[in-house]
Amino acid sequence: MMIQETRRTAPTAATAPIANAIAVASGKGGVGKTWLSITLAHALANLSRRTVLIDGDLGLANVDIQLGLAPELDLADVLDNNVPLAQAAQRHEPTGLDIVAGRSGVASLATLSPARLTSFGRGIADLSGRYDRVLIDLGAGVERPVRYLAGAAQRTIVVTNDEPTSLTDAYALIKLLMQDGAKTKVSVVVNAAASKAEGERTYKTLAKACDTFLKMTPPLLGVVRRDPKVREAIRAQAPLLTRHPSSEAARDVEAIAQQLAQAS
Amino acid sequence: MRLRTFTAPSISEAMRQVRAALGEDAVILSTEQVGKQVKLTAAIESARSVAATATAPAAGDDIETALHYHSVPRALADRLLATAGELEGGSPQQVLTAALRARFDFRPLTDHKPGRPILLAGLPGAGKSATLAKLAARAKVNGWAATAITCDLAKAGAIEQLATYARALEIPAYRAKDAATLRRAVAKTETSDLTLIDTLGTNPLKAGDLAQLREWAEAAGAEIVLVMAAGGDVIESAELAAAYAEAGATRLVATKVDVARRYGGILAAAEAGRLAFAGLGTSPEIASGLAALRADQLCRLILPASRAETRTTGASDNKSLSGTA
Ligand SMILES: Nc1ncnc2c1ncn2[C@@H]1O[C@H](COP(=O)(O)OP(=O)(O)O)[C@@H](O)[C@H]1O
Ligand SMILES: [Mg+2]
Numbered sequence: 196m197m198i199q200e201t202r203r204t205a206p207t208a209a210t211a212p213i214a215n216a217i218a219v220a221s222g223k224g225g226v227g228k229t230w231l232s233i234t235l236a237h238a239l240a241n242l243s244r245r246t247v248l249i250d251g252d253l254g255l256a257n258v259d260i261q262l263g264l265a266p267e268l269d270l271a272d273v274l275d276n277n278v279p280l281a282q283a284a285q286r287h288e289p290t291g292l293d294i295v296a297g298r299s300g301v302a303s304l305a306t307l308s309p310a311r312l313t314s315f316g317r318g319i320a321d322l323s324g325r326y327d328r329v330l331i332d333l334g335a336g337v338e339r340p341v342r343y344l345a346g347a348a349q350r351t352i353v354v355t356n357d358e359p360t361s362l363t364d365a366y367a368l369i370k371l372l373m374q375d376g377a378k379t380k381v382s383v384v385v386n387a388a389a390s391k392a393e394g395e396r397t398y399k400t401l402a403k404a405c406d407t408f409l410k411m412t413p414p415l416l417g418v419v420r421r422d423p424k425v426r427e428a429i430r431a432q433a434p435l436l437t438r439h440p441s442s443e444a445a446r447d448v449e450a451i452a453q454q455l456a457q458a459s
Numbered sequence: 460m461r462l463r464t465f466t467a468p469s470i471s472e473a474m475r476q477v478r479a480a481l482g483e484d485a486v487i488l489s490t491e492q493v494g495k496q497v498k499l500t501a502a503i504e505s506a507r508s509v510a511a512t513a514t515a516p517a518a519g520d521d522i523e524t525a526l527h528y529h530s531v532p533r534a535l536a537d538r539l540l541a542t543a544g545e546l547e548g549g550s551p552q553q554v555l556t557a558a559l560r561a562r563f564d565f566r567p568l569t570d571h572k573p574g575r576p577i578l579l580a581g582l583p584g585a586g587k588s589a590t591l592a593k594l595a596a597r598a599k600v601n602g603w604a605a606t607a608i609t610c611d612l613a614k615a616g617a618i619e620q621l622a623t624y625a626r627a628l629e630i631p632a633y634r635a636k637d638a639a640t641l642r643r644a645v646a647k648t649e650t651s652d653l654t655l656i657d658t659l660g661t662n663p664l665k666a667g668d669l670a671q672l673r674e675w676a677e678a679a680g681a682e683i684v685l686v687m688a689a690g691g692d693v694i695e696s697a698e699l700a701a702a703y704a705e706a707g708a709t710r711l712v713a714t715k716v717d718v719a720r721r722y723g724g725i726l727a728a729a730e731a732g733r734l735a736f737a738g739l740g741t742s743p744e745i746a747s748g749l750a751a752l753r754a755d756q757l758c759r760l761i762l763p764a765s766r767a768e769t770r771t772t773g774a775s776d777n778k779s780l781s782g783t784a
Binding site for chain 1: 460461462463464486488489491500502504521523524540541543544545551
């Protein structure tokens with residue numbers, strides 16, 4: 196599948212989204228996007244889905260930090276030096292994932308030039324043929340490049356927690372994707388919820404805003420409970436599913452992975 | 460969308476707070492009992508945001524969206540985006556500022572004493588006289604001796620207006636009725652640090668007007684500075700600027716920025732006439748002086764400061780944040 200080349204400026208949406216790609220976005224940072232991307236990808240790998248995780252959070256690359264990787268190649272090599280994505284994707288044995296690491300302190304996706312953005316999108320499309328699932332951690336922000344990559348994926352998971360800033364930014368992202376006419380299926384994950392019921396309440400708040408102002412309602416993909424084991428695993432730079440396989444957060448993420456493992 | 464939470468002992472009290480803070484149009488998104496308190500989440504969406512292209516660039520928007528909103532001509536937008544693309548890294552504001560700096564000249568009139576008189580030219584009503592007064596006010600602040608000369612004889616009351624400004628600012632004022640008298644008036648301003656010449660509103664479509672402008676500028680040994688109101692049609696602004704540049708204009712003062720919302724016109728003008736940005740009229744107040752127009756100011760007009768920045772500086776109140784309004 197190819198992403199259409201757009202000549203003039205940053206393109207908005209690919210003509211046909213990449214069928215097995217899942218973008219993880221949030222608008223606001225710090226809501227657990229990176230952790231969720233890693234854990235979801237891990238859960239998918241555990242379900243025998245060949246999975247690659249791309250850390251698109253260039254500004255604050257943290258897949259490598261959360262997992263304690265020391266990548267030889269990373270996304271900056273892909274974007275700056277034309278290293279093919281497939282070559283930058285490195286096997287992470289503990290999880291069975293292939294990972295394209297980001298790099299801290301370099302340019303963010305938000306300022307990627309249109310030409311490089313399109314070629315990055317094309318690279319993801321090419322890479323997607325080798326895997327069952329491609330997960331992309333888009334990092335924070337609602338800028339056009341973030342939306343472009345979301346639009347290039349069949350699915351976009353918008354992650355929020357119950358804070359007003361997070362809800363507002365999640366809403367802004369959904370609205371802009373809609374205005375772009377992005378052909379991605381948007382669904383919501385409420386992360387770090389005090390309980391399942393609290394998480395559903397948070398979802399309903401966001402859903403009501405979308406329904407009232409946008410006349411559309413993105414479905415709830417799942418609620419992940421707040422769990423001290425998450426922080427503990429991140430501190431230890433160990434995947435949650437290995438370290439605390441029966442923790443609440445692990446089970447919540449696995450339930451979401453079950454849905455994503457089905458044909459999209 | 461603006462979203463806020465309210466906590467009160469009763470639902471009616473919470474509703475009252477919602478109305479007070481967000482107005483009658485607020486939508487209640489959720490209600491929740493928290494102990495003895497009621498917690499309400501409410502939001503409003505501004506009507507403006509319904510039409511995507513009519514939305515003023517919001518914090519968090521990208522450079523391209525902003526340039527599009529301001530109707531910056533395609534070719535110029537492309538060049539700015541290409542330059543911006545080379546400058547990856549930093550916030551959109553930093554990147555756009557750098558791209559503007561790379562693409563345009565910025566030579567504020569109030570930075571240095573100009574070596575020669577400044578002749579203000581532009582369409583009738585562009586704000587030449589107010590610009591003159593503001594420059595004179597700024598010169599005073601800088602401790603420069605300023606002189607005003609008007610050639611704006613055709614406009615009723617022009618001389619009176621200048622006299623009023625000049626008296627208020629305590630600067631000498633002269634009038635000139637033709638190139639010869641202008642030359643003599645300029646000769647009398649030898650000791651002046653800044654000689655400002657106001658002209659008749661020229662009609663750039665009339666070759667005669669532009670020729671006269673050039674004649675005056677030569678007689679005065681003056682630099683021509685184009686005064687142009689912001690918010691004008693993009694193509695019109697570019698053509699005007701090109702015509703004045705033909706007549707010798709080298710710098711641009713953008714006026715009436717406070718009563719405009721789209722700044723593609725002044726960008727197009729600077730580009731078409733290869734004019735350096737020289738100043739910014741942001742209010743009708745003379746005393747406020749003419750603001751220097753530098754790349755970061757120009758950027759701020761085009762792209763408001765981002766939420767990302769307010770967030771990292773901790774300035775944002777996490778109870779209330781504007782979304783893409
Ligand atoms: N379900 C959860 N329970 C508890 N803490 C969490 C949970 N999800 C995320 N966190 C915490 O939030 C922090 C930020 O997560 P991160 O994945 O870096 O967010 P983002 O990528 O959105 O910026 C993590 O360090 C972790 O401690
Ligand atoms: Mg992250």
